Amino acid sequence: MSKAPAMSPSKSVSPKMASKTAQKIAHKATAPKAEPKPAGPKLADFLCFAIYSANLAYGRAYKPILDPLGLTYTQYIALVALWEENDQTVSQLGERMFLESNTLTPILKKLESLGYLRRRRDSDDERVVRVSLTEEGRRLRERASQRNLVKASGFPMEDFVKLQKQVTKLRDNLLDAVKEGEKG
Amino acid sequence: MSKAPAMSPSKSVSPKMASKTAQKIAHKATAPKAEPKPAGPKLADFLCFAIYSANLAYGRAYKPILDPLGLTYTQYIALVALWEENDQTVSQLGERMFLESNTLTPILKKLESLGYLRRRRDSDDERVVRVSLTEEGRRLRERASQRNLVKASGFPMEDFVKLQKQVTKLRDNLLDAVKEGEKG
């Protein structure tokens, strides 16, 4: 009784032929022209993909550091932003992190439930929620060193800083282009 | 009847004082020491954050290009990988994209449902699912030009290429470090 591993809706017809070579030939037969290989830009040449995959890599590199603290990568970034400047509104934090309340709110709620910060309505303007670190949240700062990851980047400090500036510039250029596109 | 905008579990006590200035002073009073500002690394100095936010920026920059095609950023990257080399297994595609089947499967199913690719069990080894472009999927290639985004990066071609290589190197270094950490 041979049952193919789940592949829900699309029915995978598999006639099961005699020899393996025969099957391989049969498969080629459906695309005979030796697949001309489109000769276009490769994934590896895309800057967007370099950034995309480097971001995945950072998430994985930070995991062994953050897991013991019970933090995710994004939660950590939110804390870095608060270490830099405590007692920010959700909007201010969002501006720094390039996120909006729809993404931030659940993250901040989580960090609050972990005891690292407090969320309080500004009595001045009840629409505003102010976010401030707890003692516990401040203490995390020492426990989460990223020095090891500067090393893991494999770049000497000078190049590291240069790269950081260039990628930041790239980000700002892209976001400017987005803004421009929204107007024009 | 003044009811503060939803802030589910955490009860936001807001005594509502008389004058705004009085409240601001009152607020400062809870953190009187002028907030010594920890004097540590700033978010803007983190390479990981530069990459993180540049990735968000790319997602937003691609949106106006991809929305008309009904594609998301990740779906687009999967298609680029297939334009480069058609008829890949899920694992092969995952290696190129730095993703695994748990993430890829739903994306590929979506692209299949859109008619841009086919997923078929390899009759040679029924565990393997081969992914190949449809005519429709191939055609998308011409419609999705990223030239405009090279311009949007704001870098002259030479620097663009250099940056791309550096970020790629960064990614590879980080992933090597992850691997190393898993062993040692």
Added chain:
DNA sequence: GTTAATTAAATCGCATACGATTTAATCGTG
């Protein structure tokens, strides 16, 4: 040649991102 170990995808649960909408508070104008 059966059975244990391995392998490739898929599934499940949780945590981001983000467009669109909703809610509640504040502002602006008459």
Added chain:
DNA sequence: CACGATTAAATCGTATGCGATTTAATTAAC
């Protein structure tokens, strides 16, 4: 003052990422 416009968060639905597990097929060991 009153009422529409604006604003700040939150909510909802969809689409990634990813750890952990599951399923089915293949390979390895005996």
